[in-house]
Amino acid sequence: MIMWQSYRIRPILLTVGIPSDMPRYGTPDSPMGDGEGEFEGAGKRVRLLPNKGGEMTQATSSKSGITRRGFLKTTGAAAGIAACAGVAGTGIAVADAFNDSDRAEGGEEIFSVMCRSNCMGSCRWLAHVKDGKVVKLEPGDYPNDGYRGGCLKGASYIERIYSPTRIKQPMRRVSGSERGAGEWEAISWDEAIQDAAEHIKAAMDQYGPKSVVFDCASGQYGYFNGVYGQFTRLAGVMGATKTAVCYDYAAGYGINRVLGTGDWAYCNEPNSVLDSSMVVVWGTNPVFTAPQNWRWIQWAKENGTKVITIDPIKSATAHRSDEWICVRPGYDGYLALAMANYLIENDLQNTEYIMGSSTGPFLVKEDGTQLSTMNWPAEAAATYAATVEAVTAEYGPQGATVLGVALASIPVGYYVWDNATGAPVLADEAVDPALEGSFTTADGVKVTTAYSLLKERLSQYSIAEASRLTGVPEQRITDLATSFATERALSVNITYGLDHYVNGYQNTWAVAVLMALAGQLGRDGAGFTGVFTQTYTPALTTYWFYTPEFKEYNANVPNVRLAEMFETQKLEGADYPTKVLVSYCHNPMSNLTGQNEWINKVLPNMDYWVVLDMEMNDSARYADLVLPVASWYEKEDLRTAYNNPYMTLSEKAIEPLYDTKSDLDIVGMLGRALGYAASFPEETWNNTSYWMALLFSDEISQASGYSEERLRTEKVINFTGQEEGAPWIRGKSAPWPTKSGRVQLYYENVAPRLAYGQDLAARDPEEHIVYFQEPDEVGIDNPLAEKYPLVYLQEHSRFRIHTQWFETPVLRELDPEPQGKVNAIDAEARGVVDGDYIEVFNDRGHAVVKCLIDESIAPGIISIPKGWQRDQFKAGCYQEMTNPKTDKYADSIAPYDTRVDFKKWEGQ
Numbered sequence: 001m002i003m004w005q006s007y008r009i010r011p012i013l014l015t016v017g018i019p020s021d022m023p024r025y026g027t028p029d030s031p032m033g034d035g036e037g038e039f040e041g042a043g044k045r046v047r048l049l050p051n052k053g054g055e056m057t058q059a060t061s062s063k064s065g066i067t068r069r070g071f072l073k074t075t076g077a078a079a080g081i082a083a084c085a086g087v088a089g090t091g092i093a094v095a096d097a098f099n100d101s102d103r104a105e106g107g108e109e110i111f112s113v114m115c116r117s118n119c120m121g122s123c124r125w126l127a128h129v130k131d132g133k134v135v136k137l138e139p140g141d142y143p144n145d146g147y148r149g150g151c152l153k154g155a156s157y158i159e160r161i162y163s164p165t166r167i168k169q170p171m172r173r174v175s176g177s178e179r180g181a182g183e184w185e186a187i188s189w190d191e192a193i194q195d196a197a198e199h200i201k202a203a204m205d206q207y208g209p210k211s212v213v214f215d216c217a218s219g220q221y222g223y224f225n226g227v228y229g230q231f232t233r234l235a236g237v238m239g240a241t242k243t244a245v246c247y248d249y250a251a252g253y254g255i256n257r258v259l260g261t262g263d264w265a266y267c268n269e270p271n272s273v274l275d276s277s278m279v280v281v282w283g284t285n286p287v288f289t290a291p292q293n294w295r296w297i298q299w300a301k302e303n304g305t306k307v308i309t310i311d312p313i314k315s316a317t318a319h320r321s322d323e324w325i326c327v328r329p330g331y332d333g334y335l336a337l338a339m340a341n342y343l344i345e346n347d348l349q350n351t352e353y354i355m356g357s358s359t360g361p362f363l364v365k366e367d368g369t370q371l372s373t374m375n376w377p378a379e380a381a382a383t384y385a386a387t388v389e390a391v392t393a394e395y396g397p398q399g400a401t402v403l404g405v406a407l408a409s410i411p412v413g414y415y416v417w418d419n420a421t422g423a424p425v426l427a428d429e430a431v432d433p434a435l436e437g438s439f440t441t442a443d444g445v446k447v448t449t450a451y452s453l454l455k456e457r458l459s460q461y462s463i464a465e466a467s468r469l470t471g472v473p474e475q476r477i478t479d480l481a482t483s484f485a486t487e488r489a490l491s492v493n494i495t496y497g498l499d500h501y502v503n504g505y506q507n508t509w510a511v512a513v514l515m516a517l518a519g520q521l522g523r524d525g526a527g528f529t530g531v532f533t534q535t536y537t538p539a540l541t542t543y544w545f546y547t548p549e550f551k552e553y554n555a556n557v558p559n560v561r562l563a564e565m566f567e568t569q570k571l572e573g574a575d576y577p578t579k580v581l582v583s584y585c586h587n588p589m590s591n592l593t594g595q596n597e598w599i600n601k602v603l604p605n606m607d608y609w610v611v612l613d614m615e616m617n618d619s620a621r622y623a624d625l626v627l628p629v630a631s632w633y634e635k636e637d638l639r640t641a642y643n644n645p646y647m648t649l650s651e652k653a654i655e656p657l658y659d660t661k662s663d664l665d666i667v668g669m670l671g672r673a674l675g676y677a678a679s680f681p682e683e684t685w686n687n688t689s690y691w692m693a694l695l696f697s698d699e700i701s702q703a704s705g706y707s708e709e710r711l712r713t714e715k716v717i718n719f720t721g722q723e724e725g726a727p728w729i730r731g732k733s734a735p736w737p738t739k740s741g742r743v744q745l746y747y748e749n750v751a752p753r754l755a756y757g758q759d760l761a762a763r764d765p766e767e768h769i770v771y772f773q774e775p776d777e778v779g780i781d782n783p784l785a786e787k788y789p790l791v792y793l794q795e796h797s798r799f800r801i802h803t804q805w806f807e808t809p810v811l812r813e814l815d816p817e818p819q820g821k822v823n824a825i826d827a828e829a830r831g832v833v834d835g836d837y838i839e840v841f842n843d844r845g846h847a848v849v850k851c852l853i854d855e856s857i858a859p860g861i862i863s864i865p866k867g868w869q870r871d872q873f874k875a876g877c878y879q880e881m882t883n884p885k886t887d888k889y890a891d892s893i894a895p896y897d898t899r900v901d902f903k904k905w906e907g908q
C-alpha cells in the first residue's frame with residue numbers, strides 16, 4: 001500500500017523520506033498489481049467522461065479476486081469451452097462463455113473489446129455502449145480468471161476516443177509552410193488518398209519502389225488493423241521497403257542462441273511461476289509494465305516463492321520483492337557469466353541436465369562446426385549433401401524461406417565422444433559420453449566438447465570482477481549463483497532492462513547460459529517468463545501475401561537506420577534511395593533513439609511523410625499528410641496475446657467517429673488508388689469475416705477447432721492446446737525448437753537478426769561461445785564518464801504505453817509533467833532541490849524537466865519516464881539524448897546505454 005500511495009503523493013513522501021529497508025515494502029497489497037491502487041490511493045473515484053455520463057469502474061478484483069486466484073480451476077464457462085474444443089465446423093453449438101450481457105445497465109449494450117497497445121497484456125474489456133457511445137469500460141472475464149484485469153490506461157481509453165484533440169479528418173500540410181509549423185488544411189478522403197498515391201507513384205517512378213518505406217512498430221496488435229501486415233501486402237505488391245522493427249529484439253535474439261526460440265517465444269506462461277520456488281525478476285518492472293504477469297508472481301510470493309529483483313533502481317517491483325539486488329547498469333551479462341563460472345568451479349552445475357538436455361557433450365571441430373551427420377563421416381556427409389541438392393533443386397526457385405524450412409527438416413545427428421569406444425558416437429547412442437575433453441578421430445579430425453570450450457571461456461569471468469563492475473558484494477553474488485543451482489525450480493522474469501544496451505543480446509545470452517548450466521529450464525516453474533507470446537500462430541501473418549500481384553519487399557532495413565538512409569540515400573555504403581515514408585502504429589520521431597537524428601537528418605531530406613494516427617503526436621505534427629484512424633473500439637480485430645494464453649476478439653463497439661476510418665479501410669483505398677485493385681478488392685477488403693475464414697483455414701486451426709464462430713461466441717480461445725490453467729512450459733510442452741532438440745551451449749550457425757549488407761566477418765568466429773562486451777557508453781571505465789557522470793534511464797511509465805495516452809486527462813492529473821528522478825546526492829552536488837527545473841544534457845541534445853529527488857534511484861543515475869511529446873517539455877525532449885547505436889547482430893535500440901549530466905535550469 002505504501003508504495004502506491006507514495007508513488008502518487010510524492011511531495012508528502014519526500015517530507016517523510018523513503019525508508020530503504022525491504023521488509024517494510026515486502027507485502028504486496030493489491031491482487032491487481034496495477035490499476036486498483038491507483039484509485040484507492042487517490043482517495044476518490046475518477047470520473048472519466050464528466051460530460052458523456054460515463055463513470056469508470058475501478059479495475060477491481062471483486063469478481064476475480066484474490067480468493068479465487070490460487071485455484072486455477074476451470075470455471076463453468078471454461079468447462080463449456082473445453083467441451084467445445086475441436087468441434088468447429090462440425091455443426092456442434094459453441095458455448096456462450098461469459099454472460100457479458102448481464103453487466104448491461106439501463107439500455108446499454110455490451111461489446112467484448114481488447115486493449116491493443118504494446119503493454120505485455122492485451123487485456124479484455126467490456127465496453128458498455130449507450131446511444132452509440134462508449135460510456136464505461138470494465139475488465140472482461142477469462143476462462144482462467146487469474147488473467148482478468150486491467151489498468152487505468154486501459155480504462156481511460158474512453159478519454160482517447162472522445163478526446164477533443166483527436167484527429168477528426170484527413171489533414172494536409174499547407175503548401176509552402178514549414179514541416180511542423182502546424183498549418184494544416186482539412187481535406188476529403190478522396191483528396192487525401194489521391195495526394196498520397198501521387199507522391200508514392202512519383203517516388204516509385206523516379207527512384208524505384210524501394211524508395212517508398214512503410215514503417216510501423218507497436219502501436220496496436222490487432223491482426224487486421226495493427227502491426228501484422230495489411231500494409232505489407234501493399235509493400236509486397238509495390239516491391240517497396242518495409243522496415244524491420246528494432247525495439248526489444250536483443251533480449252530474444254540472445255536467448256535464442258541457447259533455446260532456439262526465435263525473437264519472442266522463449267517464455268513460459270505467466271501462471272507457471274506458481275510452481276517456482278524462486279523468481280528472479282531481472283531487469284524488468286512488471287508491476288508497471290506487465291501487471292498481468294506480476295499478479296502471478298505476487299500470488300506465488302504469497303504462497304512462499306522467494307522473489308528477488310535485480311535492478312539498478314529500486315523499482316516498484318523491487319519494492320514489492322523479498323529482496324532487491326542493486327546493480328550498476330549494463331553489466332548483467334558479466335554478472336551472469338561470473339555466476340556460471342562459479343557454478344562450474346564449485347561443481348554446482350547440473351551435470352545430468354547438461355549431458356542429457358544440452359549440447360554440452362557435442363563435439364566441435366576446429367573449423368567451428370559441430371561434428372554431425374552433415375559433415376562426418378564421409379558417407380554421412382555425402383548423403384546429407386545429396387539431400388540438400390535434391391531439396392534445392394525442388395524448392396530453390398520458390399525462395400529462401402521454403403528452402404530454409406526444407407533444409408531444416410532434413411534430420412541431423414550430432415556426435416559425442418563415447419569413452420566406451422574411444423570414438424564419436426551419435427548422441428542418443430553413446431554408452432559413456434564424455435562431457436569434457438579434446439579428441440582426435442581415427443581419420444584425424446580434431447574435436448573438443450562444447451562444454452569444454454564454454455568452460456574455458458567462462459574461466460575469464462570472476463566473482464571479484466563482477467562485484468567491482470556491478471557493485472554487488474561478492475558474497476551476495478555467490479549466494480545468488482548457489483540459488484540457481486539449488487532451488488527446486490527457479491524462473492527468471494526478464495523483459496527489456498537488459499535489452500536496452502548496445503550489449504543487450506550478450507546480457508540475455510549469458511543469463512540463458514546460466515539457466516542451462518543450472519538446469520533451470522523446461523520444467524514446471526523453471527525457465528523464463530516475461531513476454532509469453534504465441535505458442536501458435538495461425539495463417540495470420542502470412543495471409544496478406546496471398547495475392548497474385550505480390551512481388552517482393554525488403555524487410556531487412558532496420559528502422560533505426562532511417563535517419564542515415566534519408567540523409568545519405570545509402571545503407572551500409574550501398575545506394576538506397578529513400579524518399580517517402582508511410583508511418584502507422586508507430587511514432588518514430590518520438591520513439592526512435594537520438595531524436596535529433598530524426599529532426600536533422602530525416603525531416604529535411606524526406607520528400608513526403610504520411611502518418612496514420614489518432615492523435616497529434618510528434619510524428620503526426622511533422623507529417624505532410626495525416627490520415628485519421630478509427631480508435632480500437634471503432635473497428636473489429638483480434639489478437640493472440642502477450643502474457644495470457646488467449647486469442648481474443650475485439651468487437652466493433654461503435655461506428656468510427658468523425659471522418660475517421662479503420663486502417664484496413666485506408667490501406668484498401670490506397671492500394672486501389674495505386675492501381676492494385678485485384679489485391680485490394682472493394683467487395684471483400686473490409687469484411688473481417690472474409691479474413692477470419694482465411695485466417696482459420698490452416699491445418700492447425702482446423703485441427704484445433706479454431707473458427708470464426710467459436711471466436712465470436714466465446715470471445716477468447718485458449719491457443720496453447722493445454723488444459724485450462726495448466727501452464728505452457730517451453731521445452732516441456734513442446735520440444736526445444738533447436739536443430740538438436742537440446743538447449744545450446746554452443747551457437748553454431750552465426751547469423752545476425754537482419755541482413756542488410758553489414759560486415760560482421762571479423763566478429764562471426766567469436767560469436768559461437770557466449771562472451772561479454774562492455775556497454776557502449778555506460779561502462780564504469782568509459783572515458784565519457786568524466787564529462788557525463790550519470791547513466792540515463794527512461795523507465796516505461798505507469799501512466800503511458802510509450803507515447804500513447806500522452807495527453808489523457810485522468811492520467812495527466814496523476815502525472816502532470818515530465819520529471820527527472822535523481823538521488824539527493826546527485827542533486828545536492830549540483831545545487832538542485834526537489835521541484836527545481838533541471839536541464840539534462842549530453843552532446844546529442846537536452847531536455848528540461850522538473851527534478852524529483854527520489855531515494856529509490858541509486859546515485860549516478862537519472863531517470864526520465866519516457867513517452868512525453870516535445871511540446872510537453874519546457875525545452876528539448878527526453879529522447880534527444882538517447883544513444884542511437886545498436887549492435888549489428890541484434891539491431892535493437894539501446895536507449896539506456898547513454899550518459900548525461902544535468903544542471904539547474906535558469907530559464908522560464
Ligand SMILES: Nc1nc2c(c(=O)[nH]1)N[C@H]1C(S)=C(S)[C@@H](COP(=O)(O)OP(=O)(O)OC[C@H]3O[C@@H](n4cnc5c(=O)[nH]c(N)nc54)[C@H](O)[C@@H]3O)O[C@H]1N2
Pocket residue numbers: 117118216217218219220225226247248496500584585586587588590591592593612613614615617629630631632663794795796801802803804866878879882893895896
Ligand atoms: N528512450 C527510449 N525510447 C524508447 C524506449 C525506451 O525505453 N527508451 N522503448 C522503446 C520500445 S521498447 C518500444 S516498443 C517503442 C514503441 O514505439 P511505438 O511503437 O511508436 O509506440 P507507441 O507510442 O505506443 O505507439 C505508436 C503509435 O501508434 C498509434 N496507434 C495506436 N493504435 C493505432 C491504430 O489502430 N492504428 C494506427 N494507425 N495507429 C495506432 C499511437 O497513437 C501511437 O502514436 O519505443 C521505443 N523507444
Ligand SMILES: Nc1nc2c(c(=O)[nH]1)N[C@H]1C(S)=C(S)[C@@H](COP(=O)(O)OP(=O)(O)OC[C@H]3O[C@@H](n4cnc5c(=O)[nH]c(N)nc54)[C@H](O)[C@@H]3O)O[C@H]1N2
Pocket residue numbers: 118119120218248282283284285286288289290310311312313315327328329330331332495496497498793794795796797798799800801802896
Ligand atoms: N505502463 C507501461 N507498460 C508497458 C510499457 C509502457 O510504456 N508503460 N511498454 C511496454 C513495452 S513495449 C515494453 S518493451 C515493456 C518494457 O518493460 P520493462 O522491461 O519492465 O520496462 P523498463 O521500464 O525498461 O524496465 C526495465 C527495468 O530494468 C531496469 N534496468 C535498466 N537497466 C538495467 C540494467 O542494466 N540491469 C538491470 N538488471 N536492470 C536494468 C530499469 O531500472 C527498470 O526497472 O513494457 C511494456 N509495458
Ligand code: SF4
Pocket residue numbers: 034115116117119120121122123149150151152153154155291292801
Ligand atoms: S495497458 Fe496493459 S494492463 Fe492496461 S489495460 Fe492495456 S493491456 Fe491491460
Ligand SMILES: [Mo]
Pocket residue numbers: 118218247248
Ligand atoms: Mo517495447
